[in-house]
Amino acid sequence: MVEHARNSRLSRRSVLVTPAAVAGGAVLSGSASAPEKAGVVRQITLYAEPLPGDLYGYGLAPGEATIPGPLLEIYEGDTLEIELVNNTDKRLSIHAHGVDYDVNSDGSPLNDSFNEPGETRTYTWRSRKQVDIGGNRFLPGTAGYWHYHDHALGNDHGTIGIQKGLYGGLIVRRRGDLIPDRQFTVVFNEMLINNKKAPNTPMFEARQGERVEFVCIGHGNLPHTFHLHAHRWADTRTGMLTGANDPSPVIDNKNLDPGSSFGFQVLAGEGVGPGAWMYHCHVQMHSDQGMVGLFLVRNPDGSMPPGAQAAIDRFRQHHHVAAPQADHSNHHG
């Protein structure tokens, strides 16, 4: 009944590459008064691999590549050293948004920063805190909902690598930020979500009241808008407001255009109850052609709420009914 086991597993927790920090109660409790800690250096190995269907993915171990790749997460101040193993026969790389890197870790052929087929290469990403320079001015820190992607497969801009699945989410968290119970990465890539089309798009699952974090990333050539039913967020760094007078708009629909990313946390089903809630691109033709998925909010005890299974069945059986003018020649493939 509930598929996407691999996605579910991955979505429980990102690759929190600072486990020591997470183990600290202060951070886990999300206290804003967590003591400052010096940044740490974390090392991981990523494996770029071919996947069925002429696709590619990044994974944390050989044979475990996924689309999107693992959700990487560090704390502001940390450094992440990524040993990228290229287990494909193509030139490829990893390029990060948001973090600091020198030209050797740019991931661009421009800077001769890529892996030849079979090659292993280390990319180093650093992060830093905001800096008060006086006069009510702070140089921005690195905290944010970012992403990484290939920048070398097929051409100098990674166009083919991205198209075929070489991308993933990257969170740089500020110490004291709230830690979610569940994390979901949603990538709008051409007419697909995480390179899938409905009804095969991911079904994200949580229990009523759990703190859920969405990391949304845009790729490809088309403009999109991400919409989530029955939940909303502030258009800020965290998705929350910082005070009663915070001027930020609250939204439930946001542009997710190529290269952009944002994230937010919601309490699943808060104020609206459990159920099968749609998330989709609000460009009508895109949702009609399959850019839609389900956010299943279960009862607090994990059981299915009334009507949810019927909605899931409906989604799987009838989603394909789209606008008459739409071309669905390859929709049932």
Next chain:
Amino acid sequence: MVEHARNSRLSRRSVLVTPAAVAGGAVLSGSASAPEKAGVVRQITLYAEPLPGDLYGYGLAPGEATIPGPLLEIYEGDTLEIELVNNTDKRLSIHAHGVDYDVNSDGSPLNDSFNEPGETRTYTWRSRKQVDIGGNRFLPGTAGYWHYHDHALGNDHGTIGIQKGLYGGLIVRRRGDLIPDRQFTVVFNEMLINNKKAPNTPMFEARQGERVEFVCIGHGNLPHTFHLHAHRWADTRTGMLTGANDPSPVIDNKNLDPGSSFGFQVLAGEGVGPGAWMYHCHVQMHSDQGMVGLFLVRNPDGSMPPGAQAAIDRFRQHHHVAAPQADHSNHHG
């Protein structure tokens, strides 16, 4: 000379579904120290009807459907119960952005939430205030410039219903927010504004110095940018800044992509004087093909300022002169 009588009438005040609150002097005066009041429950009936030209609309009484539908407005904390009467021979629904609703009021076929032809069904929308959860964190409230639209006509995403006019604006106001003198809803829907093309797009009218509220909504398949001449606003929840150090950008051009909405208030003609000011999509081909209209700022006494009538005449007579490369085969239809 001044057409669009129906639009003018509608634009004076939205369907302020909490008249009791509005009658209170504190809210009308816009005082930030207005005493908190418990939310109220308001009931309205909306009628979905066919309109000439193979269009559809929502209205507050039989035979009064408009495109866009009535501008709905509540205060944060209020509940709105909408009895939707489907006076058409199509399946349709009403789906809201921004507010709380359970699966039965989702308005989506996924959740079996729609009106069969001839059916009446009640949709309940709730709203709530922001919640201080400590650590400089507030869960966002519902206040914002939102919208509603069909989610069931033609397919499971309301693609045809939206295309044919089933949409409108929804404001959730925070107590103490300033109340405008005039309100205008602007919907960029495919290549049309409120399903009209210039010179038949709405001419919004106000007197110099009046507080005017624009509610802007995007629909369809295309990206757009809303631009208003000679006026600007802050990219915040209200369009105003909250202090001398508010970091928000001030803008006069903003993406208005499918499913997105925003709003703002300006003082008509402030600093620039009365006149016929253009509002338009800044995508050149879109404005060339008719996504342009007029914001007529009259003199304080309501008379026409010098040159305004000439500008209106020019707009009506000559607007059709567009870029040579544009296709205007159906432009004079």
Next chain:
Amino acid sequence: MVEHARNSRLSRRSVLVTPAAVAGGAVLSGSASAPEKAGVVRQITLYAEPLPGDLYGYGLAPGEATIPGPLLEIYEGDTLEIELVNNTDKRLSIHAHGVDYDVNSDGSPLNDSFNEPGETRTYTWRSRKQVDIGGNRFLPGTAGYWHYHDHALGNDHGTIGIQKGLYGGLIVRRRGDLIPDRQFTVVFNEMLINNKKAPNTPMFEARQGERVEFVCIGHGNLPHTFHLHAHRWADTRTGMLTGANDPSPVIDNKNLDPGSSFGFQVLAGEGVGPGAWMYHCHVQMHSDQGMVGLFLVRNPDGSMPPGAQAAIDRFRQHHHVAAPQADHSNHHG
């Protein structure tokens, strides 16, 4: 080796039309406590001229037109009187975003505000500070990263004038804002940057640690996203944060759609070191077809950092390798 001499010269400083203010130490030092000064009136003359390749440009003297036109800059409160000399055989105008102007300075044919061929006409732009109206509400001032463009060549919306180069940046600075060492205007106009395609797009140059200001403007018919490698900024009025609790997102990729503009300051190479850093549209097909350029961060002494010349050579020689599916029929023209 380093080309684009004209661009380099222009980019050093914008046409700061309030030189007296700049000469004042308070402003140059960026002190937030700079004494308030009354706005001044500045007069400049702009010349619209034909340029080779069926293009047009604005310039500060006859024969000096450039694409983009000169970067204009005033302080909030100042007035700018522009005498526009039309040295072309086409009807054209200048229309500003963000500032105040009456109908005669609208720059639109709608308001009979344009220059006939050979005609000289004065356009007046005013600016003003934000106004505290109580209740934590401020009417926005004019400070921002704006732009100007033709609104009359070819049709009533300036579609042809914009397409052919009649556009430029406009900064309205708040007193106390930090003054940059270098300024660069980046205009995404259809599939071109500043009406150029790679490898002929501008190479922006700075020394490690210099304060660099980017002014980004979108034009034409297509949605774009501006991405800068190895640097990021806050999505605020200035690109900086205003405090430790400022909720604004920090980004390195932002929509740059027609009619929109934004700006930010970065310290060149801060935290990442010198080198040849890419800036590009992140719509893959757009970067593949030439919407990409270089931000060359030199060593502090102005010398070339290791690898930078090789990267520049690579960019010039190999940029043209694009996605297989892309059409490059006119790419080597």
